[in-house]
Amino acid sequence: MNHPTSRVHGGSRAIARRIDAIPASGIRRFFDIAATMPNVISLGIGEPDFTTPEHIRAAGQRSIQDGETHYTSNFGLLELREAIAAKLAKRYQVRYDPHTEILITTGVSEGLNIACQALLDPGDEVLLPEPHYVAYPPNIILAGGEVRAIPTCSADGFRPRINVLEAAVSDRTKLLMIGYPANPTGAVLSRGELEELAAFVQRHDLYVISDEIYDRLTYDGDHVSFASLPGMQARTVLLGGFSKSYAMTGWRLGWLAAPREVLEAIMKVHQYVMMSAPTASQCAGLEALRAGEEDVHLMVAEYERRRRVMVDGFNAAGLACQDPLGAFYCFPDITSTGLDDETFCERLLYEEQVAVIPGSAFGRSGSGHVRACYATAIEQIEEAMVRIRRFTERIRGGA
């Protein structure tokens, strides 16, 4: 039967068309290959190697023992929202009402998805600096939006240029999506650069989704929250999380802050797709905010040590690598090897058993680079750097 609604697309009639528009993950393929090989050092996954600090785990366990096994409010535990509001006021001088302007989510992953669904109409355009976190385009596309990539380059430290943004903006542009400190580049924007971005947003009457999941992982000065800039709180959906700062990836916990009427719209989606974030995780998150500061400092100090080893290792291997200013990724330029980033990663994996991710998985302007995560034990990083140097010397020697 050749009925228009039964058109075969993407190989199966069962699959919705918008799913076809989502690019396949360039990361998963490498994990699948690496998982079948012995003795692989993986610098691929963007996850802390630390286990969640003991007192935070205990708080989660205690909540279960105490029978806190029910849904929480759709907004999440009020105490946790209050702790987040207090943190935002203290660290970033930005004030949110914990009753109406903060929502606890199942990770920043959920926050991204429900924010896009609540803000985007079909055909709305989203300006997205690239290279970018892999989940940004799919979430925009799933909500019916269209991605307008804003290329950046290593000579600019992967910071977006205002003239490039100006050239991309149209009367269909609704949103700017940003994530600083950045995955995969480690880029951080200074207050002055963020203010320029804010002026651009104001000029074109845009809204912003600002993913600040790496806010605590900076190595050269403190993070500036986009929502704290004059006039920006009213235009921003601010996303934050626990996964990276407190090594809590498996707990699936994050939060979202936005002006009341925007949060109400986002809540409509959250309450029907998620109801509430896991209760034990929320109790653990509360402990993290109340008593986890020391842990954050210890982990950041350790990341800083590893960052040095990795940056120096890449440069010693002839792969130009700038100091990442935040998050926990190096993004060296591999073009001096004469290989494209996909081939580089594939050969490095097969020949030296080191897994890194091709930069092009994060958008076209990531090509010619690879992403390596330094949230990995220092001995592993040291050994990986020996293998990478051996690999580049062999390539340059003509092998």
Ligand SMILES: Cc1ncc(COP(=O)(O)O)c(C=O)c1O
């Ligand atoms: C930039 C960025 N945002 C969001 C996430 C997902 O965070 P969560 O674990 O809170 O869902 C990640 C995870 O790698 C990330 O790198």
